[in-house]
Amino acid sequence: MTAPVLIKVGGALLENAAALDALFGQLASIQQSRPVMVIHGGGVVVEKQLAAMGMKSEKKNGLRITPPDQMAVITGALAGTSNKQLLACGLKSGLKAVGLCIGDAFTVDAQIMDPELGCVGYCKEDGSEGDADLLKLLVGAGYTPIISSIAVSKEGQLLNVNADQAALALCQLLNAELVLLSDVDGILDGQGQLIAEIDQAKADQLVADGVITDGMAVKVQAALSAARTLGRSIAVASWRHPEKLEDLLAGGAVGTRVLG
Ligand SMILES: Nc1ncnc2c1ncn2[C@@H]1O[C@H](COP(=O)(O)OP(=O)(O)O)[C@@H](O)[C@H]1O
Numbered sequence: 264m265t266a267p268v269l270i271k272v273g274g275a276l277l278e279n280a281a282a283l284d285a286l287f288g289q290l291a292s293i294q295q296s297r298p299v300m301v302i303h304g305g306g307v308v309v310e311k312q313l314a315a316m317g318m319k320s321e322k323k324n325g326l327r328i329t330p331p332d333q334m335a336v337i338t339g340a341l342a343g344t345s346n347k348q349l350l351a352c353g354l355k356s357g358l359k360a361v362g363l364c365i366g367d368a369f370t371v372d373a374q375i376m377d378p379e380l381g382c383v384g385y386c387k388e389d390g391s392e393g394d395a396d397l398l399k400l401l402v403g404a405g406y407t408p409i410i411s412s413i414a415v416s417k418e419g420q421l422l423n424v425n426a427d428q429a430a431l432a433l434c435q436l437l438n439a440e441l442v443l444l445s446d447v448d449g450i451l452d453g454q455g456q457l458i459a460e461i462d463q464a465k466a467d468q469l470v471a472d473g474v475i476t477d478g479m480a481v482k483v484q485a486a487l488s489a490a491r492t493l494g495r496s497i498a499v500a501s502w503r504h505p506e507k508l509e510d511l512l513a514g515g516a517v518g519t520r521v522l523g
């Protein structure tokens with residue numbers, strides 16, 4: 264089987280119906296020649312739904328502190344609202360889309376990351392304890408899995424996994440080609456210019472200088488880790504330009520290449 268393409272999309276995409284349609288149109292076209300899977304976030308949706316319930320939310324080093332009493336709302340926002348909205352868009356685009364989470368069939372093995380963060384999940388980075396069977400079955404039969412970052416621990420607890428970290432675990436499990444799509448053109452330098460290529464040393468420097476912060480710092484670490492273990496670069500680009508996706512997959516200069 265050709266290596267699948269794993270596209271990670273960030274939450275802000277869910278608020279942009281035109282961009283969603285354009286992206287899924289491209290994915291349907293790519294799916295003609297190679298399998299596609301989508302892993303998604305939905306931080307914006309989580310924030311809106313927590314606020315609507317009168318709940319406060321905070322992040323620490325780019326990760327959402329997840330008290331147990333917020334887990335039902337967060338699960339609903341990610342595995343429910345966000346996942347099913349993307350599913351609907353995928354189906355409309357002609358894909359045989361299926362909406363899942365990383366906990367289905369214990370695809371990704373996750374455990375509590377740090378009790379101070381509450382129900383935040385940590386995935387084994389190399390995917391060694393996951394189970395790729397379900398996704399291989401679906402992808403082999405021409406389905407397009409659309410997967411949220413809600414995990415289930417071995418003890419049966421629902422966990423909130425950062426979607427970039429979930430993407431990292433999945434791409435390692437499936438040896439997939441990972442593309443991280445966000446609301447920016449790629450990783451930007453101190454002048455707001457796109458960085459074409461970045462390695463660990465350059466990333467560490469930009470994080471230390473406060474140029475790479477918040478969610479982008481988590482994303483870059485996930486991409487560096489995947490690039491290192493898979494032995495190939497990982498692209499960080501924008502979902503605002505889906506027309507560039509095929510060029511990106513063909514190795515063109517689109518977004519930032521994160522080198523291992
Ligand atoms: N150096 C940087 N280059 C680009 N974006 C950055 C940088 N540092 C911080 N960011 C922020 O990271 C955001 C993308 O990360 P995140 O919010 O987690 O996105 P997503 O939801 O797409 O995963 C950008 O919208 C931007 O505000």
Ligand SMILES: CC(=O)N[C@@H](CCC(=O)OP(=O)(O)O)C(=O)O
Binds near residue numbers: 326
């Ligand atoms: C632990 C943690 O931070 N979970 C994230 C999961 C969603 C996510 O990562 O969404 P984006 O890709 O849109 O940022 C959260 O609750 O926001």
